[in-house]
Amino acid sequence: xxxxxxxxxxxxxxxxxxxxxxxxxxxxxxxxxxxxxxxxxxxxxxxxxxxxxxxxxxxxxxxxxxxxxxxxxxxxxxxxxxxxxxxxxxxxxxxxxxxxxxxxxxxxxxxxxxxxxxxxxxxxxxxxxxxxxxxxxxxxxxxxxxxxxxxxxxxxxxxxxxxxxxxxxxxxxxxxxxxxxxxxxxxxxxxxxxxxxxxxxxxxxxxxxxxxxxxxxxxxxxxxxxxxxxxxxxxxxxxxxxxxxxxxxxxxxxxxxxxxxxxxxxxxxxxxxxxxxxxxxxxxxxxxxxxxxxxxxxxxxxxxxxxxxxxxxxxxxxxxxxxxxxxxxxxxxxxxxxxxxxxxxxxxxxxxxxxxxxxxxxxxxxxxxxxxxxxxxxxxxxxxxxxxxxxxxxxxxxxxxxxxxxxxxxxxxxxxxxxxxxxxxxxxx
Amino acid sequence: xxxxxxxxxxxxxxxxxxxxxxxxxxxxxxxxxxxxxxxxxxxxxxxxxxxxxxxxxxxxxxxxxxxxxxxxxxxxxxxxxxxxxxxxxxxxxxxxxxxxxxxxxxxxxxxxxxxxxxxxxxxxxxxxxxxxxxxxxxxxxxxxxxxxxxxxxxxxxxxxxxxxxxxxxxxxxxxxxxxxxxxxxxxxxxxxxxxxxxxxxxxxxxxxxxxxxxxxxxxxxxxxxxxxxxxxxxxxxxxxxxxxxxxxxxxxxxxxxxxxxxxxxxxxxxxxxxxxxxxxxxxxxxxxxxxxxxxxxxxxxxxxxxxxxxxxxxxxxxxxxxxxxx
Numbered sequence: 001x002x003x004x005x006x007x008x009x010x011x012x013x014x015x016x017x018x019x020x021x022x023x024x025x026x027x028x029x030x031x032x033x034x035x036x037x038x039x040x041x042x043x044x045x046x047x048x049x050x051x052x053x054x055x056x057x058x059x060x061x062x063x064x065x066x067x068x069x070x071x072x073x074x075x076x077x078x079x080x081x082x083x084x085x086x087x088x089x090x091x092x093x094x095x096x097x098x099x100x101x102x103x104x105x106x107x108x109x110x111x112x113x114x115x116x117x118x119x120x121x122x123x124x125x126x127x128x129x130x131x132x133x134x135x136x137x138x139x140x141x142x143x144x145x146x147x148x149x150x151x152x153x154x155x156x157x158x159x160x161x162x163x164x165x166x167x168x169x170x171x172x173x174x175x176x177x178x179x180x181x182x183x184x185x186x187x188x189x190x191x192x193x194x195x196x197x198x199x200x201x202x203x204x205x206x207x208x209x210x211x212x213x214x215x216x217x218x219x220x221x222x223x224x225x226x227x228x229x230x231x232x233x234x235x236x237x238x239x240x241x242x243x244x245x246x247x248x249x250x251x252x253x254x255x256x257x258x259x260x261x262x263x264x265x266x267x268x269x270x271x272x273x274x275x276x277x278x279x280x281x282x283x284x285x286x287x288x289x290x291x292x293x294x295x296x297x298x299x300x301x302x303x304x305x306x307x308x309x310x311x312x313x314x315x316x317x318x319x320x321x322x323x324x325x326x327x328x329x330x331x332x333x334x335x336x337x338x339x340x341x342x343x344x345x346x347x348x349x350x351x352x353x354x355x356x357x358x359x360x361x362x363x364x365x366x367x368x369x370x371x372x373x374x375x376x377x378x379x380x381x382x383x384x385x386x387x388x389x390x391x392x393x394x395x396x397x398x399x400x401x402x403x404x405x406x407x408x409x410x411x412x413x414x415x416x417x418x419x420x421x422x423x424x425x426x427x428x429x
Numbered sequence: 430x431x432x433x434x435x436x437x438x439x440x441x442x443x444x445x446x447x448x449x450x451x452x453x454x455x456x457x458x459x460x461x462x463x464x465x466x467x468x469x470x471x472x473x474x475x476x477x478x479x480x481x482x483x484x485x486x487x488x489x490x491x492x493x494x495x496x497x498x499x500x501x502x503x504x505x506x507x508x509x510x511x512x513x514x515x516x517x518x519x520x521x522x523x524x525x526x527x528x529x530x531x532x533x534x535x536x537x538x539x540x541x542x543x544x545x546x547x548x549x550x551x552x553x554x555x556x557x558x559x560x561x562x563x564x565x566x567x568x569x570x571x572x573x574x575x576x577x578x579x580x581x582x583x584x585x586x587x588x589x590x591x592x593x594x595x596x597x598x599x600x601x602x603x604x605x606x607x608x609x610x611x612x613x614x615x616x617x618x619x620x621x622x623x624x625x626x627x628x629x630x631x632x633x634x635x636x637x638x639x640x641x642x643x644x645x646x647x648x649x650x651x652x653x654x655x656x657x658x659x660x661x662x663x664x665x666x667x668x669x670x671x672x673x674x675x676x677x678x679x680x681x682x683x684x685x686x687x688x689x690x691x692x693x694x695x696x697x698x699x700x701x702x703x704x705x706x707x708x709x710x711x712x713x714x715x716x717x718x719x720x721x722x723x724x725x726x727x728x729x730x731x732x733x734x735x736x737x738x739x740x741x742x743x744x745x746x747x748x749x750x751x752x753x754x755x
Contacts, residue, residue, distance in 0.1 A: 102442035105449070117449040131439070216490055221559050225443050232446035 004250045004289040006056075006280045007356070009257030010345040012301035015294040016358030018064025018080035020411050021253045023421035025050045025081035051248030052087045053079030054241055056279040058255030058271065059095030059129055061154045067416040071111050077101045078120065079253050082113060086251075091241060092125035093279045095159045096189050098229040099131070121234040124190025130222060132205050133158040135213040160272035162186055162205065181208040190237070192230035199223050241283040252280040252289070259301075259341060264348035266381040269305030276349050292410055293352035295342060296359045297397045299335045306384035309335035309368045309391075318362070336391055337367040339404055344375065346405060355401055356411035361420065367394040369404075437523045440563065444516075458571045466548060472568045475539070475552040477589055479630045483537060485556040485596040485606065491533035496556055496596045496606035498650075499693065500586045502613065503540035503571045504547070510611055510657065510686060511566055514538070517690035520716050522562070528712050530698040536562050537594075540569045541612065544582040544624040547572050551585055551628050553593075579662070580615040583654075584639035588620055589629060591646040599649050607700070608650045609693055613662050615671050643675045651700055653679045655728075657686035683728045688721035695725050706730065 005024060009015040055062075055077070064075040068083050077100065079088030090096055101120075108116040133155035141153060164174055165183035172179040184204025191198040202219045244250055254275060259265055261275040277291050298314055301307050315334040346352050368389035376383050394400050398409045414420045461469055470476070485496035501510045525534045535556040542550035549572050554565040590608055598604040620637040646652055654672045662668050663682070672680040683692055695709035704712065706729055713722035 098446075099438050099442040102445035103438065105445055106441070115449065117446070218559055220561075221439065224564070225439055225446075228443050228446035228450065232449035 004245060004252065004284060004287060006252040006254070006277045006289050006291045008254040008275065008277055008291065008293055008349060008352070010259075010293040010295045010342055010349075010352075010355075011257040011299060012259045012305070012307075013255075013257040014063075014300050014302065015257055015296055016356070016413055017254060017294050018066045018075050019358065019413055019416070019418070019421055020292070020294050020356040021053060021064070021080035021251055022066045022068070022084055022418055023411055023413070023423055024251050025053065025084035025086040026418060049248060050081060050084075050086050050251050052089050052244045052250055053081040054089045054091055054244070054250050054252045054280070054283065055079060055094045056091050056252050056254065056283060057093050057273045057275055059154070059156045059159065059273075060097035060100040061156050061271075062255035064253070064255075065416065066418070068418045073108060073111055076104050078104055078108060078116065079251075081251060081253075082108060082116065082119060083111070087119040087121070089236075089240060089244060090120070090122040090126055091279070091283055092123040093274070093283075094123075094126050095129045095156055096122060096126045097129040097134075097154065098192075098226060100154070102229075117232050121236050121240065122189050123240060124188060124235050124237045126189045127159050127163050128187040128189055128191070128226070129155045129159040130187065130202065130205065131155075132202075132209050132213070132217055133162065135217075136209045139212050157272045159186075162208070180211050183208050189230070189235055192226040193235065195223050195227055198226060239285075242285060245284060245287055250284075252277070252283075254280070258293075258345040258348050261348060264345075266306055266384060269303075269381070278350075290353045291349060291351070292354045292356050293346060293349060293407075294356040294358065294411075295337070295401070297337055297357060297362060297365050297394075298359065299338045299341070301333050303331065303333075306381060307333055307335050308341070308371065308384050308387040309338045309389050311335045318359070336389070337365065337394065337397070338389065339367050339369050340371060340375065340389070342401075342405065352405075352407055354408050354410040355405065356413070357398055357401060357409050358413035360397060360412055361414040363395070365394045365397060366391040367397075367400065437520065443563065457568045461570055469548040469570065469572065471549050471552045471570060475554050475565070475568060475570075477551050477553045477593070477629050480553070480593055482593050482595045483553060483555055485535050485537070485594070485598065487533075487597045487601070491535065491558055493532040493602075494535050494556075494558075494596070495531045495533065495598050495604065496537065496594070497531075497534055497693070497697070498537045498539070498556075498590055498594070498606065498608045499611065500539040500541050500553070500590075500608070501611040502542075502581055502583075503552075503569065504542055504574055504581060509659070510689060511538075511540070511569055511571060513687055513689055514566060520718070521690040521694050522558070524694045524712060524716055525697065528698065528703070530694065530701055530703050533558065534697075538562065538565050538569065539586060540571070541581055541583055541586045541610070542572050543574070543578075543580070544585055544617070544621070544628065545578070547574055550582050550624075551589065553586075553589055579667075580617050581612055582617055582620075582624070583610055583612060583614075584616045584620045584637075584642050585624060585628065586610065587639070587642045587646050587652070588625065588637070590650065591642060592631070593629070596649075606650050607693075607697055608646070608652045609655060609696075610653065611655045611657065611689060613656055613659070613668070615668060616675075640675060651679070652676055653681060653696060655681045655683055655689060655692060657689060658682070658684045659686050681728045683724055685721060685724035688718065688724040688728075691718045691721045692725045692728055695722075695729060699729070 007017050007021055009017050060076050062076050064080045066073055066080050066083055105116040137155040137158040138153050163186035168174055168179045168183055170179055170181055184201055187201040202222055206217045206219055256271050256275050258275050260271045262270055262272055299309050310333055318334055320332060368391055370390045371387040402409055410424055412422050457472055485494055487494050525531045535558045537554050537556045539553040544550040549570050552569055596606050598606055616639040620639055622633045622636050625631050625633045654676055691713050698704040698709050710722045710726055
């Protein structure tokens with residue numbers, strides 16, 4: 001059996017994970033090329049065709065662009081292997097937003113994907129993101145004014161936070177946020193098929209958020225909608241990832257980047273999600289997996305937070321087709337590749353087995369090899385904001401990264417289109 | 430959806446999920462059609478028999494409710510209109526609200542057949558302002574018979590709305606509601622007392638002249654008849670003359686049945702004096718109904734463009750409902 005693959009972003013998101021996942025799902029060479037059990041090269045096809053893409057963190061705020069010829073889709077909840085015909089499993093670590101999911105399904109159908117919802121299975125324990133969470137998220141971010149965190153405004157943080165409130169009482173402070181009412185148990189995808197249970201949880205949720213967003217959310221409507229949702233997708237219980245893993249190769253698609261991780265990112269500019277491969281590893285149990293870290297040839301981030309190598313010259317050089325200023329996220333920023341942060345991200349992942357490097361269709365790049373001071377063990381956010389990086393030229397990013405990080409570059413991308421991606425056979429070490 | 434309002438996205442999502450599940454958009458019709466004809470009946474939620482009144486009331490969420498009743502012919506070729514309505518409902522409701530045509534529209538749907546020959550000649554739902562509208566449409570039985578006599582029981586539906594609908598818009602504010610009848614044939618020559626007794630349950634002993642029903646109805650309702658182009662009667666002068674006699678310029682011919690939602694929105698916007706025809710066309714284009722807006726434009730220009738007159742507030746806001754019947 002072929003090894004499973006975990007794809008994680010090593011930056012602040014937007015590294016190109018979607019295109020890398022698509023390339024892994026699509027590319028025939030990839031199937032054999034990654035196998036270390038003798039199937040390499042020739043025996044590709046049956047060696048490890050990808051059975052499923054598994055999302056292991058985040059929610060509807062993911063925005064993974066895949067371009068195939070004249071078709072482009074920004075994957076949000078569907079896995080980025082969809083255009084390659086690979087099904088998606090949303091694990092229990094994913095926050096599921098059914099209304100957005102339906103919209104995405106329609107978009108994919110318009111691109112020629114037949115019956116997209118049939119390609120989807122969802123763990124019953126996955127938390128449900130509702131319009132109530134979204135409204136609360138936006139109300140809070142609006143109230144922060146200039147002190148915005150760079151939230152996408154899609155209710156992700158609110159969904160995660162509410163799920164932490166079991167046993168809390170009004171006035172308690174949980175994760176720096178005051179509890180404003182009496183919380184109930186968090187609604188899950190599995191509840192959608194049980195209207196009376198769901199209604200109880202949504203009633204409690206609506207009451208809880210009333211002080212923040214006001215009354216009047218129609219719980220009846222939500223219950224009816226979610227019942228239809230539960231009827232349209234396959235909701236799984238138990239160890240679905242294990243069952244899928246035993247049938248063939250899985251590609252675990254990470255959302256966001258490790259530098260935004262809830263444990264390792266730079267607070268408060270973080271996401272309420274474990275971005276590192278930890279969730280994927282636990283879902284896989286004892287099974288082996290290759291961890292591929294994805295990076296651009298330069299550094300980017302959306303919205304507020306530290307970016308030591310930020311350079312307007314870099315931003316001007318690399319206009320983005322699929323990344324703009326988000327209403328709730330803030331502006332798009334760019335700078336030179338930051339090897340200090342890259343090494344930090346790799347360490348946060350517990351090491352990576354390989355790299356995927358995107359945006360190789362450029363030259364004249366520089367990389368920051370160090371700062372004017374070594375990374376401290378705490379207070380990173382403040383530390384990073386005042387740094388002067390030491391820049392060196394990086395004529396061959398692939399060679400440079402393999403040398404600096406000591407791992408092979410397995411996937412290369414030199415443009416937005418699938419045709420610009422290549423899955424390489426690893427160099428034996 | 431955040432605040433008790435109809436939400437286009439939630440509406441669309443529900444439709445997507447049901448389609449994926451393979452649920453027919455008109456599940457009730459499919460179920461009933463597989464049974465013998467003598468078992469056909471209106472769903473209890475749509476059965477007018479014994480209904481004292483369908484109500485369109487204000488609520489904390491909808492403090493300025495305006496009733497919009499859409500009753501369509503469910504015989505034969507008209508069958509696609511309910512499907513179109515359902516597909517575009519979210520847009521209609523959203524447009525009315527977002528563009529300020531009406532603050533709190535509440536919609537009610539119903540189906541009209543032939544009381545002489547159909548099993549289910551009248552179905553009337555409830556006024557709703559949320560996804561339950563959608564449920565209502567899916568529950569309407571599309572009997573699909575009729576034909577032959579060039580007449581359907583529109584006057585029976587009109588009678589129900591005149592006598593069995595109460596609205597806060599009228600009772601509190603003296604404002605008329607909107608009734609759209611969508612069909613392609615004539616009224617029956619007489620509204621037969623026995624049909625009223627059998628289908629609605631009122632103890633009426635004399636047949637009624639349809640013209641007097643429409644007269645009574647027009648006190649509290651803006652009444653429109655929409656003739657969509659899909660039947661052999663579209664260009665039949667007898668149909669046009671018949672309805673113009675009853676409703677004047679509120680008889681509207683629509684060359685694209687797919688534009689029926691847009692026509693309703695534009696008509697209301699103009700009647701409310703919120704928009705003129707040009708602006709209504711712009712608004713429709715904004716919700717992506719460009720082709721439809723052209724058909725709407727033609728229908729309304731033909732009907733006199735913006736010659737719609739504002740009705741005066743009636744002298745007796747809560748007077749007796751009865752009028753002399755001929």
